[in-house]
Amino acid sequence: MYNKNFVWIIAAIAATGGLLFGFDTGVISGAIPFLRTDFVLTDGEVENITAFGLIGAVIGALLCGRITDIFGRRKVILVSAFVFATGALWSGFAPNANQLLISRLYLGLAIGVSSFATPLYIAEVSPTKIRGTLVSMFQLLITVGILAAYVSDSYFADNNNPESWRPMFYVGVIPAMILFIGMFFLPETPRWLMSKGREDEARKVLEKTEDPAVIKQSIANMRNDIQKDSEQMPWTEVFKPWLRNALIIAAGIMFFQQFVGINTVIYYSPEIFLKAGFEGNQAAILASVSVGVVNVLFTILSLFLIDRIGRRKLFFIGTTGICFSLILIGLCFAFSGMLGEYTKIALVASMLCYIAFFAISLGPLGWLIISEVFPLRVRGLGSSIGSLANWGFNTLVVWTFFKMIGGFNSMFGNEEMGTASTFWVFAVIAIIALVWGYFFIPETKGVSLEKIEEHWRKGGKPKDL
Numbered sequence: 001m002y003n004k005n006f007v008w009i010i011a012a013i014a015a016t017g018g019l020l021f022g023f024d025t026g027v028i029s030g031a032i033p034f035l036r037t038d039f040v041l042t043d044g045e046v047e048n049i050t051a052f053g054l055i056g057a058v059i060g061a062l063l064c065g066r067i068t069d070i071f072g073r074r075k076v077i078l079v080s081a082f083v084f085a086t087g088a089l090w091s092g093f094a095p096n097a098n099q100l101l102i103s104r105l106y107l108g109l110a111i112g113v114s115s116f117a118t119p120l121y122i123a124e125v126s127p128t129k130i131r132g133t134l135v136s137m138f139q140l141l142i143t144v145g146i147l148a149a150y151v152s153d154s155y156f157a158d159n160n161n162p163e164s165w166r167p168m169f170y171v172g173v174i175p176a177m178i179l180f181i182g183m184f185f186l187p188e189t190p191r192w193l194m195s196k197g198r199e200d201e202a203r204k205v206l207e208k209t210e211d212p213a214v215i216k217q218s219i220a221n222m223r224n225d226i227q228k229d230s231e232q233m234p235w236t237e238v239f240k241p242w243l244r245n246a247l248i249i250a251a252g253i254m255f256f257q258q259f260v261g262i263n264t265v266i267y268y269s270p271e272i273f274l275k276a277g278f279e280g281n282q283a284a285i286l287a288s289v290s291v292g293v294v295n296v297l298f299t300i301l302s303l304f305l306i307d308r309i310g311r312r313k314l315f316f317i318g319t320t321g322i323c324f325s326l327i328l329i330g331l332c333f334a335f336s337g338m339l340g341e342y343t344k345i346a347l348v349a350s351m352l353c354y355i356a357f358f359a360i361s362l363g364p365l366g367w368l369i370i371s372e373v374f375p376l377r378v379r380g381l382g383s384s385i386g387s388l389a390n391w392g393f394n395t396l397v398v399w400t401f402f403k404m405i406g407g408f409n410s411m412f413g414n415e416e417m418g419t420a421s422t423f424w425v426f427a428v429i430a431i432i433a434l435v436w437g438y439f440f441i442p443e444t445k446g447v448s449l450e451k452i453e454e455h456w457r458k459g460g461k462p463k464d465l
Ligand code: BGC
Pocket: 025, 139, 142, 143, 146, 257, 262, 263, 266, 295, 362, 363, 364, 366, 390, 394
């Protein structure tokens, strides 16, 4: 029976997948300071533990396209919920650093899978009318997940208990169970059922989610789409010259989204705060909660701005702000001797500016633009190349952050200058992003996806869109 609210229930449950993605990437930040003492970790080992989760995500994102087509979206999300839950338990139980490494890799698989399968599931069960807002909603959920992880980390952080990191990981079981139980009762998507020739089942699902007046049309449209898909352009089309710009845009925006250093702040903020003189893990983790709150608030703001101000303007405003904030973060470290007690306030303020500018621009723009620049028939492949690039670049940055600081340390013989220079490197990358963006960020606001395809076919430049 048709029920308007049913779609929202479906979206809410499936969205837990986005929340888990944020939660399980963010949770590491509060755990690291405790892990350092409990397992006596070096900087390199901290980077490995963080990066292994991301490598898992790269593998998950690679496999996901095929397995969601073969087994269906619902089953894949169910299995990923199971991996999320067991991975959280395993991480919390880990008796030594090596097991933690492997458990993070395992959990990372679920993160990679859900970063692809959840938006796909939501988009395929939602009526066309509300589909558009969902891409940005997903970004919002990631940030809510990160904030939830910070708050829970801060709740469990106890300066007197070096094993405080264990319950931080265990908490991840709760949203994973919600996703698992919820998904158990939710239907498969009509689009996938149709693609397997199971039209009757598809109709039954549509009877619950769609206005009865449009069901017939929906089925006809899907049949049409699936027919078109089967005449698909070969996947190599993505690498043909006429789509070269789309590919450069997708990989480029993800490169800059990651190489301005966003996840050094998201995953390592308590560590950065400790370096700046915060005393005790608890205080440093609490300061990170403010980073999480600003991230959520400004992502909400971006939902309103993206279709009003447009992509290009937001890109330039955001990236310029990111660049200045990075210079400021560096200055806080470089002049910490002079700033004394004020270093902490100045650093928190510049980190908050940095996050705010990221959250209104590169954060949502990355995911939005990769879903817009490819023609329909290679859109799935194109955006999975984009998300793969995202996880790959993310791994690289997170894995080299402390190495860079160490490198600059020995160059200048001074830890503060080492950290400052690392943030200035990110600032230089932000400047390069501005130049790159001038040539490559397309203004897709209000332009239909067909128009974008036509533009590429005519050999148009991105900035002339
Ligand atoms: C990025 C993630 C990042 C998050 C922060 C996303 O757009 O892809 O790497 O952790 O934003 O909010």
